[in-house]
Amino acid sequence: MESLEARVVELEVKAAFQEDLLETLNEIVTRQEQQIDLLQKQLKALYQQMQSQGQSGASDGNPRHEIPPHY
Structure with a gap:
């Protein structure tokens, strides 16, 4: 009976232990989802910034036409 x-x-x-592990993994996945959402927002903002610079004619996207900051 002891057995x-x-x-x-x-x-x-x-x-x-499995319940604790599942809770930990859930927290990690939630945190990663938040990080991915933030990165997507930042990428979208950067893309929009690049698009607006291209439309305003500030730069044609060619680095040869940009003057380095030390000149």
């Missing part, structure tokens, strides 16, 4: 009780206790311990 059965020990097996049940072992299963309960494993289940508790």
Whole structure:
């Protein structure tokens, strides 16, 4: 009978560890999702900035036509 009780206790311990691991992984995935959303917003803003610079004629996108800041 002790063997059965020990097996049940072992299963309960494993289940508790798995629950903790799932909670940790869920937190990590949530944090990564927030980071991805932020990066997408930043990329979109950068893309829009580049588009507006291209339309305003500030630069044709060729670095040879840009004057370095030290001149």
